[in-house]
Amino acid sequence: MEDTPLSAEEAAIQASELIDRNRFDHARALLGKSFTQYPDDIELLACAMRLEWLEDCLDESKEIIGKLLELDPQHYGARYVLANIFMEEEDYSASEKELISLLQDYPEDAVLYAIYARVMLLTFNFEKAEKLAHEALRREPESEGALQVATLSSFVNEPKAATADRVGALIERYPDQYGTAVLLVQTLIDRGREREAYQLTCELIRSNPNDEHLVELANALKLSTHWSMRPLWPMQRFGWAGSIAIWGVIVVLLRGNVLDSLNLAQLQVPIAMVFVVYVIYSWVWPPILGKILK
DSSP states (O other): OOOOOOOHHHHHHHHHHHHHTTOHHHHHHHHHHHHTTOTTOHHHHHHHHHHHHHTTOHHHHHHHHHHHHHHOTTOHHHHHHHHHHHHHTTOHHHHHHHHHHHHHHOTTOHHHHHHHHHHHHHTTOHHHHHHHHHHHHHHOTTOHHHHHHHHHHHHHHSOOHHHHHHHHHHHHHOGGGHHHHHHHHHHHHHTTOHHHHHHHHHHHHHHOTTOHHHHHHHHHHHHHTSGGGGGGHHHHHHTHHHHHHHHHHHHHHHHSSHHHHTTOGGGHHHHHHHHHHHHHHHHHHHHHHHHHHO
16 A cells, blocks of 8 residues: 655655754655655745755755745745855845845844844944844844854954953854854954954963964964053054154154254254164064063
8 A cells, every 4th residue: 555645735844854853865855756746835945945055055045045936025934044045155245135125024033133143243344233133132032143143243342351251151152153253353453452352362262272373363462462562553553554654753853854943953863762772672572572472
């Protein structure tokens, strides 16, 4: 006696359960068999879309999304997965556009706010990321995605030692956020906030002590944030532009008529001597300090 064929609804329920249990091969086999009978069933297509997405077959998933949206232009699942795929492909503007459209239809959906917050975090729009994360938490206080974004973005917006500790705890609990936190370190450095970058780097090393690149970065930040390096801040912050600016000021003072016009010509020699000492200091002291701190 042959088994009674499953209805489209029954097949979709079974396939979804298999996907939830990560039994992807079984789900794929069931869906393949079911599509011979129900090629345009929306629920089966939604399962296939989710399966391809979870297995990182993004092009295949997008192809199914296209078919789903032809059948139902407002299909929540298709639009939700599409926004996530755009984010994974780093097409953040397309992801944001899709999320805004979804939020217009589902303004109380905490999950959408959490994803939108992550997109803003990945584009370094930290203030908006934190606001969106808090909107998600207001609707769903236990939202893990929103908690992750809120913790990471709050450190950039208002860095404190206590926040750095929370970031470290976050990375230990959610190792997948490690890469995002490393990006935040670089963002802090680019903004000239090296002390906060050093705090965050130390927390990341605690959760991943074998990351040699991060250890080297921590050593460099420890050196650059040492109190004895403050006189070299213009060169540290602005690089060659800072060096050129310092040289320009000195040249104007020593070769121009600035000191003469201020009746301070007697300061030319002391200023020249201080400048020479400063140049020697900038060459000699950082390598010595680096060896001391190691």
